[in-house]
Amino acid sequence: MSTFNAPKGTFDMLPPYSETYNRIRIQFGLELRDAGFQYIETPTFEDTGLFARGVGESTDIVSKEMYTFSDRAGRSLTLRPEGTAAVVRSVLQHKLYAARLPVKLWYFGSYYRYEQPQAGRTRQFTQVGAEAIGSRDPLVDVEMIALAVEGFQKLGLTDFRLLLNSLGCRECRPVYRSRLQEFLRSLDLDEDTLRRVDINPLRVLDDKRPEVQAQLTGAPLITDSLCEACAAHHTFVRSMLDDLGIKYEDDPRLVRGLDYYVRTIFEFVHDGLGAQSAIGGGGRYDGLAQELGGPELPSVGWALGVGRTMLALEAEGREIEMGADCDVYGVALGEEARREVFKLVTALRVADIPADMAFDSKKLKGAMKAADQSGARYAIILGDRDLADGVVQLKDLTTGDQAPVSLHLVVDSLKEKLQ
Ligand code: AMP
Numbered sequence: 001m002s003t004f005n006a007p008k009g010t011f012d013m014l015p016p017y018s019e020t021y022n023r024i025r026i027q028f029g030l031e032l033r034d035a036g037f038q039y040i041e042t043p044t045f046e047d048t049g050l051f052a053r054g055v056g057e058s059t060d061i062v063s064k065e066m067y068t069f070s071d072r073a074g075r076s077l078t079l080r081p082e083g084t085a086a087v088v089r090s091v092l093q094h095k096l097y098a099a100r101l102p103v104k105l106w107y108f109g110s111y112y113r114y115e116q117p118q119a120g121r122t123r124q125f126t127q128v129g130a131e132a133i134g135s136r137d138p139l140v141d142v143e144m145i146a147l148a149v150e151g152f153q154k155l156g157l158t159d160f161r162l163l164l165n166s167l168g169c170r171e172c173r174p175v176y177r178s179r180l181q182e183f184l185r186s187l188d189l190d191e192d193t194l195r196r197v198d199i200n201p202l203r204v205l206d207d208k209r210p211e212v213q214a215q216l217t218g219a220p221l222i223t224d225s226l227c228e229a230c231a232a233h234h235t236f237v238r239s240m241l242d243d244l245g246i247k248y249e250d251d252p253r254l255v256r257g258l259d260y261y262v263r264t265i266f267e268f269v270h271d272g273l274g275a276q277s278a279i280g281g282g283g284r285y286d287g288l289a290q291e292l293g294g295p296e297l298p299s300v301g302w303a304l305g306v307g308r309t310m311l312a313l314e315a316e317g318r319e320i321e322m323g324a325d326c327d328v329y330g331v332a333l334g335e336e337a338r339r340e341v342f343k344l345v346t347a348l349r350v351a352d353i354p355a356d357m358a359f360d361s362k363k364l365k366g367a368m369k370a371a372d373q374s375g376a377r378y379a380i381i382l383g384d385r386d387l388a389d390g391v392v393q394l395k396d397l398t399t400g401d402q403a404p405v406s407l408h409l410v411v412d413s414l415k416e417k418l419q
Pocket of ligand 1 (some may be wrong): 082120121124126191279303306323
């Protein structure tokens, strides 16, 4: 036992669950690569100003949840609370937009928000994200949504729902915002909420308190206020999703916790998760690149919560955890045999056969137990007598059959058996 525990709101990613975690990363990586996305990794911390500007001063993330610190030279730095702002910063810094558009990038990493920890909500969490930067085409919105759906489905998830909305644009959102403010100011709301009505009225729609929700029944809806171009964009996205057979629910009250979104926004929720039901979300952010000092680069992206995806898999009884991969387990009896078995295990690995062995001079019984626990299909057992005869005992751990095989031939023989 150690004197220290992981800090509040953080956790250790332990086996066997860590296997699922790796699988999610690998699976999304392959799928996104096949769709033309390249991997990007940005620093874990950035200038605080990037998030203040990129995510928005009025958001909970920036105003309450950031891990901000000064470095020894007095710079204000912040542990990244989300991925998009940094990816766009990087695209601008390295002028990646000078090549073919859209720039399609994917990432996987840890994010940090000082939130009240609860089931499915931690202070450090992992997201897999994808961004398509530099296209106004509503087909790209649909492509992004389809890729997230495909990813969840390939992991085996079925009980998730896609919520869809449009937030309008610089033209029509301000008109809607004032209409909504007017409506909200006529309600019986506490001071904190009224302040929010001034700063970020759309967030009030997201207020989970029943006394607030009860008053919101007649609230004006953004989808009734969209300008012609935004309405056409939204109609296109919906009809293309229909064409692909992707089910969605129109949710005209859906908002997101980041300021940069325009037009299409979406969220994936899983009903087996309780209060923290969002397993991912995203949308279009046409103005962000300009906000960060770059050219106009209309873009769309998403981020999926890896931890919550794992909880969703568990809720559906679809744990994809596996033990460590091992096909052959080496058991050596005696000092010279240890050297030979180690050489065989190394040769098996070179031949792409997952192999492991019993270390620390275990007795036969203990070593055979370890072989069983490893999940291997075969054990190679080497004693002094075998060594003298130039053979190794090859044991099938499923049937219990055992036969001597020449030391020189065992790797080839296992290659054949495991084909
Ligand atoms: P957001 O950047 O807020 O849109 O988050 C995207 C996804 O990341 C959410 O749908 C969650 O699945 C996940 N996520 C966000 N915040 C947390 C958190 N504090 N703990 C665990 N997962 C989170």
